[in-house]
Amino acid sequence: MADLVLNDLHKQFGSTKVIKGASLSVASGEFVVFVGPSGCGKSTLLRMIAGLEKATSGTIAIDGRDVTDVDPARRGIAMVFQTYALYPHMSVAENMAFGLEMAGMPKTERDARVRQAAATLHLTDYLDRKPRQLSGGQRQRVAIGRAIVRDPKVFLFDEPLSNLDAELRVKMRLEIAKLHKDLGATMIYVTHDQVEAMTLADKIVVLRDGLVEQIGSPLALYSDPDNQFVAGFIGSPRMNFVDATVKRREGDALVLDVPQLGLDGLPVRPRAMPRDLPGALVLGIRPEDFIDQQGSFRVSLPCNAIERLGSVSYLYTAPGDDKTLIAELKGSHPAKVGETVAMSLDPQKCLLFDAAGIRV
Amino acid sequence: MNRSFGLNATLIACLCFFVVLIGLPFWWVVSGSIKIPQEIISRVPTMIPQSFTLQHYQKLFEASDYPVYLVNSLIVAASSTVLTLLLAIPAAYAFFRLDFPGRGILYRTILLAYAFPSIVVLIPLFGLFAKVGLVDRLPALIIVNVAFALPFSIWMLRSFLAGVPKEIEEAAVMDGAPTLTILRRIMIPLIAPGIASVGIYAFVTAWTEYVFASVLILSDAKRTLPVGFSGIIGQYQIDWGLLLAGATVAILPVVAIFALIGRGFVSGLTEGAVK
Numbered sequence: 001m002a003d004l005v006l007n008d009l010h011k012q013f014g015s016t017k018v019i020k021g022a023s024l025s026v027a028s029g030e031f032v033v034f035v036g037p038s039g040c041g042k043s044t045l046l047r048m049i050a051g052l053e054k055a056t057s058g059t060i061a062i063d064g065r066d067v068t069d070v071d072p073a074r075r076g077i078a079m080v081f082q083t084y085a086l087y088p089h090m091s092v093a094e095n096m097a098f099g100l101e102m103a104g105m106p107k108t109e110r111d112a113r114v115r116q117a118a119a120t121l122h123l124t125d126y127l128d129r130k131p132r133q134l135s136g137g138q139r140q141r142v143a144i145g146r147a148i149v150r151d152p153k154v155f156l157f158d159e160p161l162s163n164l165d166a167e168l169r170v171k172m173r174l175e176i177a178k179l180h181k182d183l184g185a186t187m188i189y190v191t192h193d194q195v196e197a198m199t200l201a202d203k204i205v206v207l208r209d210g211l212v213e214q215i216g217s218p219l220a221l222y223s224d225p226d227n228q229f230v231a232g233f234i235g236s237p238r239m240n241f242v243d244a245t246v247k248r249r250e251g252d253a254l255v256l257d258v259p260q261l262g263l264d265g266l267p268v269r270p271r272a273m274p275r276d277l278p279g280a281l282v283l284g285i286r287p288e289d290f291i292d293q294q295g296s297f298r299v300s301l302p303c304n305a306i307e308r309l310g311s312v313s314y315l316y317t318a319p320g321d322d323k324t325l326i327a328e329l330k331g332s333h334p335a336k337v338g339e340t341v342a343m344s345l346d347p348q349k350c351l352l353f354d355a356a357g358i359r360v
Numbered sequence: 361m362n363r364s365f366g367l368n369a370t371l372i373a374c375l376c377f378f379v380v381l382i383g384l385p386f387w388w389v390v391s392g393s394i395k396i397p398q399e400i401i402s403r404v405p406t407m408i409p410q411s412f413t414l415q416h417y418q419k420l421f422e423a424s425d426y427p428v429y430l431v432n433s434l435i436v437a438a439s440s441t442v443l444t445l446l447l448a449i450p451a452a453y454a455f456f457r458l459d460f461p462g463r464g465i466l467y468r469t470i471l472l473a474y475a476f477p478s479i480v481v482l483i484p485l486f487g488l489f490a491k492v493g494l495v496d497r498l499p500a501l502i503i504v505n506v507a508f509a510l511p512f513s514i515w516m517l518r519s520f521l522a523g524v525p526k527e528i529e530e531a532a533v534m535d536g537a538p539t540l541t542i543l544r545r546i547m548i549p550l551i552a553p554g555i556a557s558v559g560i561y562a563f564v565t566a567w568t569e570y571v572f573a574s575v576l577i578l579s580d581a582k583r584t585l586p587v588g589f590s591g592i593i594g595q596y597q598i599d600w601g602l603l604l605a606g607a608t609v610a611i612l613p614v615v616a617i618f619a620l621i622g623r624g625f626v627s628g629l630t631e632g633a634v635k
Contacts, residue, residue, distance in 0.1 A: 050534065051534075052530050052533065052534075071536075072533050072534050072536075073533065073534060073535065073536030073537075074536075077534075078534065079530075079531070079534050081527045081530070081531060082527075083525060083527050084527075085525065085527035085528050085530065085531040086528075086531075087528060087531070087532075087546055088528075088550065089549040089550060098532070098535050098537070098545075099534070099535035099536060102535050102536040102537050102541070103536055146531075146535075150535075
């Protein structure tokens with residue numbers, strides 16, 4: 001267990017800036033998840049913490065010790081790769097013991113550690129097998145076992161479940177959560193999977209274009225995002241954004257007209273009341289905040305596609321278009337394509353963003 | 361996969377054609393070596409030997425210098441192979457892993473070594489070896505063979521190294537393995553098919569090398585098989601039985617090395633194809 005502090009990290013490949021100043025502090029025992037779209041730099045940032053990429057500038061400290069220029073193996077970290085990266089010619093036991101052997105640990109002690117980790121990960125029966133004789137889930141467990149035996153201060157996971165099928169992914173996700181609980185170790189996890197991020201993380205770091213957009217607990221990011229990007233990125237299906245004009249101020253709310261939804265006088269409370277009344281804003285509505293019952297603010301959405309998942313249905317106004325509105329309906333909704341569905345909107349739950357995408 | 365009968369028949373016919381094309385000369389040599397001299401030169405050739413004799417082999421090993429040539433060739437080919445691998449593996453890894461100025465240009469230019477016909481360097485090399493006292497000594501041949509096999513071997517091994525997923529090497533780095541340990545414990549086992557391929561290539565080129573062996577070696581006792589054996593073909597007459605027996609024995613080490621590491625060679629080729 002150890003804390004980790006990143007201070008103004010930059011990374012440049014040639015003239016391409018990949019990380020443009022990342023600062024972050026991770027408390028001992030915390031589970032931090034890096035999320036962001038492809039190419040946002042989340043894997044690069046993880047590899048910089050691992051020492052596989054050298055920082056162009058900035059510092060990395062583990063337990064108060066500056067490790068920016070320390071060899072990867074001497075940082076006290078272990079990494080689980082997306083492709084498992086097992087040594088194909090070595091048995092499971094040899095794979096797990098290799099790092100310990102490199103650290104100069106005596107064989108008897110190595111064997112004991114490997115057996116203990118294997119027992120934790122239900123791998124005892126497979127210790128003599130080669131990686132090619134294992135299933136995907138077992139290989140992933142070996143990769144995790146290889147990290148565990150080294151008893152690292154910090155675990156790094158680079159999209160460890162993305163090569164597994166959906167069912168196994170859920171299972172392994174729960175196993176990783178249990179492992180974190182049992183070991184109490186500091187873990188940093190990169191994923192683009194919303195569910196993994198929301199379920200595993202104590203803290204989520206949202207990255208875009210090499211910059212940290214927001215850091216916070218999963219629910220804080222979901223209900224109280226700092227900007228339009230985080231609001232759109234966290235949550236599945238994504239948040240709806242519609243243009244609105246500000247009519248006036250009324251108490252602690254701004255009264256809006258939303259022509260796209262045919263709404264007049266929608267009172268939405270901003271995070272902080274702006275000093276000057278803005279002319280136009282973007283209204284953010286989560287799909288589940290369209291309510292399938294009577295209310296003061298009625299909206300009619302054309303149903304141009306509907307996905308019925310059993311417990312909920314998703315209505316799309318313009319499927320395939322980025323501007324489509326998505327509404328969540330309870331159960332298997334009877335709406336048919338081509339019909340218009342009447343719903344109401346709870347203005348309390350709506351969020352406001354300015355033209356630059358900053359939360360108002 | 362379901363293939364039509366016609367396609368199957370065509371494939372089998374093609375296969376048979378190539379088996380005959382490649383196998384027939386071998387069969388002719390091997391079967392001829394156990395025929396009596398009259399049958400070998402008979403007007404109507406016999407595909408299946410009508411006679412059996414080991415007299416040519418007896419003559420080959422008892423009355424000719426063939427055993428000496430064979431041992432010389434084995435020494436030269438085996439040493440060339442080992443030395444080629446010892447030099448090519450670290451060189452290929454350096455080209456693959458180390459970042460040094462001019463790496464890309466150097467890597468591309470090493471294959472330029474094959475742009476010149478080897479005969480061009482024959483005379484200068486002779487002069488060079490004469491100065492350092494290597495003429496008429498087997499190490500001269502080993503040096504030449506290694507020098508000619510190295511560029512291709514490095515080039516080939518580097519592409520095999522490039523086929524190993526980067527993460528495996530990174531995992532070893534995270535495990536604290538030094539560069540040479542990564543090469544020895546992780547990379548070499550993973551590119552074993554490539555090493556087998558290069559080993560076979562180096563052995564066969566050294567085993568069949570004629571031009572340099574004929575010029576750099578002067579005394580009969582130091583000749584390798586291709587050169588020494590050509591002397592068996594007389595100026596006025598050819599002892600066909602002896603020639604065929606010698607050729608048969610000359611094939612054996614190559615066959616043995618293919619049988620020994622051939623599986624790695626084949627899987628190496630297919631691995632290279634799919635990656």
